[in-house]
Amino acid sequence: MNDYMKKTDIYGKIWIWSAVVVILMVPVAICVAYDAWPEISGVLKGLIGVAPIFWTVGVIEVITYTPMLGTGGTYLAFVTGNLTSLKAPSALNAMENAEVKPGTEEGEVVSTIAIATSSIVTTLIIALGVFGLSAIAPILDSPVLKPAFDNILPALFGGLGVVYISKNWKLSVAPIVFMVVLFLCVPALSGSVGILVPVGIAIALIAGRIMYKKGMI
Amino acid sequence: MNFSPNSTFMYIIAACVIVFVLAQSAFFLVRAYKRGKEIGLSAAKLKKTIISTTVFTIAPAISILLGVVVLAEFLGIPLPWIRLSVIGALTYELPAAQTTANALNVEVSELITDPKVYSAIAWVMTLGIMPSIILPPILMKKIQGGMIKIRNKDSKWGDIFQTSLFLGMISAFLGLVFSDVRNGLAGWIPIFVLIVSAAAMGVCGLLIKKFNMKWLETYALSISMLVAMVFAVIITPVIVK
Numbered sequence: 001m002n003d004y005m006k007k008t009d010i011y012g013k014i015w016i017w018s019a020v021v022v023i024l025m026v027p028v029a030i031c032v033a034y035d036a037w038p039e040i041s042g043v044l045k046g047l048i049g050v051a052p053i054f055w056t057v058g059v060i061e062v063i064t065y066t067p068m069l070g071t072g073g074t075y076l077a078f079v080t081g082n083l084t085s086l087k088a089p090s091a092l093n094a095m096e097n098a099e100v101k102p103g104t105e106e107g108e109v110v111s112t113i114a115i116a117t118s119s120i121v122t123t124l125i126i127a128l129g130v131f132g133l134s135a136i137a138p139i140l141d142s143p144v145l146k147p148a149f150d151n152i153l154p155a156l157f158g159g160l161g162v163v164y165i166s167k168n169w170k171l172s173v174a175p176i177v178f179m180v181v182l183f184l185c186v187p188a189l190s191g192s193v194g195i196l197v198p199v200g201i202a203i204a205l206i207a208g209r210i211m212y213k214k215g216m217i
Numbered sequence: 218m219n220f221s222p223n224s225t226f227m228y229i230i231a232a233c234v235i236v237f238v239l240a241q242s243a244f245f246l247v248r249a250y251k252r253g254k255e256i257g258l259s260a261a262k263l264k265k266t267i268i269s270t271t272v273f274t275i276a277p278a279i280s281i282l283l284g285v286v287v288l289a290e291f292l293g294i295p296l297p298w299i300r301l302s303v304i305g306a307l308t309y310e311l312p313a314a315q316t317t318a319n320a321l322n323v324e325v326s327e328l329i330t331d332p333k334v335y336s337a338i339a340w341v342m343t344l345g346i347m348p349s350i351i352l353p354p355i356l357m358k359k360i361q362g363g364m365i366k367i368r369n370k371d372s373k374w375g376d377i378f379q380t381s382l383f384l385g386m387i388s389a390f391l392g393l394v395f396s397d398v399r400n401g402l403a404g405w406i407p408i409f410v411l412i413v414s415a416a417a418m419g420v421c422g423l424l425i426k427k428f429n430m431k432w433l434e435t436y437a438l439s440i441s442m443l444v445a446m447v448f449a450v451i452i453t454p455v456i457v458k
Contacts, residue, residue, distance in 0.1 A: 026343065042317065055345070106256065124239075199385075
């Protein structure tokens, strides 16, 4: 590991632990300012409802996205959120366009720039939107535009997918066929797509290993 | 202090968090940009990355803003603003708020006026998402070390391994698009949108290669996404009557 990567790791840790404090301070500030400490039982009941799923997804996301996004990108993306719908696709698209490989230092740099830019733009758009919310909410919420935002994931993954799949089509066949068949047979899984990402990865890896050993890729 | 989910105090907290996120992003952006130049990436390439990502981010960011609109109905504006600027995503925040409100026998159809309910929801949203932020610094060395080991042992397999990670993610989301097919023609809309997006990207690719329109590379993904979203707006009222 060179000096830049080592420092990225150290700075990343400082920022992310600071973020933990900042994020925890939000509910603490609310409780102190309004003298509104909630009943622990209420918080626990709420947590029991969501924590088992979200903690599991959280662990899975950290393991799956860290090698994709690189060190700096990971420390930033996990603070700013919206990984699958925004940060990971923007990093991937940027590395493709810049013709750098993920996992290399060039990839690390481009991925970090993409995630940082995406975070800043998102934060600014939300901030601008919040101040003009009364004016733009009726437009955003209009039934005419609803289908556009309902379909943002297929609109994103169609374009992204075609580039990546056409370049790696042999490796793509097994995980895509598996996932399409799985979702056709068990549509209820649509809420658990976060858990299915590592399943897709495992299938791509197994198929990739077999093809690699046989000299097919 | 009198409680209101839209109080000035809450806006001040939100502003502090937003400044923190912007500072962290700017810090990493400047560092990576400088390093990029040092290791020989051209300024043009780095700028192209920034412009391309900026344009690409606009549509998804507006969709995140829509999440703020949804949550603001019962949580006011500042808390959803904080949550969706840091770590959160609507798919997580909404169930977290609803589950807690249910546990406390509160309806989420109107603005919350009880500070204790509000703070309980804030705690559940915060604690529920903690592993995503605590684990990266703890696991980073192990995960990145593992990747380096794989790459050093066999660099070609290392590349295939890395590609498989992205393909696993893409395949899961491509599969997801097919989950509503059983609901009749309306369930096919996401698939049509996916195909239109892929086709638009294909056209962009052709223009880039055949007509040497290199500049289009920067906007190709944004254009195909936008074309597909406009297509969704046109096709949905035709199919769903």
